[in-house]
Amino acid sequence: MSDLADVAKQFRAARSDPHLAVLEGFHAVKHAIRFGAAFLALVGTDADAAGRLADALAPDLRERLADNLRVVSPETFARLAPQPPTTGLMGIARRPQVDLHAVLSSPEPRPVVLLEDPRNLGNIGACIRVAAAAGAAAVLTTGAQDPWHPEALRGAAGLHFALPVAPFPEPTFHDRQLIAVAPDGDPFDPAQMPSRAMLAFGTERHGIGDELLARADDRVSIPMRPGVSSLNLATSVAAILFGWRLTRAAPGPP
Ligand SMILES: C[S@@+](CC[C@H](N)C(=O)[O-])C[C@H]1O[C@@H](n2cnc3c(N)ncnc32)[C@H](O)[C@@H]1O
Structure with a gap:
């Protein structure tokens, strides 16, 4: 399957899955990583730009971001959300169970x-x-x-x-x-x-x-x-x- 088809399909399915959370933008991704979210996908348009954002806003997460980021084309990224975040980062994580x-x-x-x-x-x-x-x-x-x-x-x-x-x-x-x-x-x-x-x-x-x-x-x-x-x-x-x-x-x- 092409890059576009498989990532777009994964994000589309995640939006209607009550067990998953779709994270749009650097800050949502940042806190999810920091508070222990289990990620199924982490995508971005530019690894260097993501690294610079991490350096500026969350140096504690730089390595984890770099290790897990899957780079996709801007065209693919634009199809993953109704309003794709300008920070160029999105993810899918499991929602924690609440007792x-x-x-x-x-x-x-x-x-x-x-x-x-x-x-x-x-x-x-x-x-x-x-x-x-x-x-x-x-x-x-x-x-x-x-x-x-x-x-x-x-x-x-x-x-x-x-x-x-x-x-x-x-x-x-x-x-x-x-x-x-x-x-x-x-x-x-x-x-x-x-x-x-x-x-x-x-x-x-x-x-x-x-x-x-x-x-x-x-x-x-x-x-x-x-x-x-x-x-x-x-x-x-x-x-x-x-x-x-x-x-x-x-x-x-x-
Ligand atoms: C926009 S307000 C709803 C206003 C609504 N007309 C009312 O009389 O409650 C939404 C909620 O914010 C809280 N809230 C807003 N202003 C408040 C105030 N001055 N004191 C206590 N609660 C307030 C209440 O819980 C309220 O239900």
Whole structure:
């Protein structure tokens, strides 16, 4: 099979395979490698350019990139994604299995982020990125969007591999307190937040649904200037998680 046919076929198949993740761009590839992803393919248009990017942005990964990169023509590369990344790098990796029971019952003092029916894939990615940076226990989602969609991976810069990320169609909370984060809650006091909380955030247009609100142990808001209706979903996740992180002794690596 030609170079074009076999690589294009592999990427096309990976996009609809729920066990695989398609990584678009240097940063997504970088974090996936750094956090231990198992790669099935790593392709680029220019090995020297990839090496220079690694030197500038991730010298720790230079050798692994160089050893595993398969160089393809720019024409082939252009067919691997709806918007091929300008960094000229893409990959396919296995999605790690997530044991939801283990995530929920973990005694580690870290909150779980629950996104109720998030619609925007870039927003989902931004939530995962900030949750990984803050040291959250996991990001779980309800609704139709796949949190492992390539666009969400791009928005998260590949940080899906740094913490458990999974669909969670029927949320259960184990022994975690459910805290609904909503503009009409009581003002958020990070010092009062239980570290093992399940933090629920609502869908972009309508916020948290009545059913989840009714199940919440607490409802907190991020104070805003009068006249502002709400924050962006990922910004809200960032404010709450970093409020928590900055008021705790450094919680060490997950
Ligand atoms: C764009 S907002 C949705 C706005 C929606 N109209 C509402 O009233 O909730 C998406 C999510 O971000 C969170 N959020 C946004 N601004 C917030 C605030 N000031 N306080 C607490 N949560 C907020 C909530 O979880 C909300 O469901």
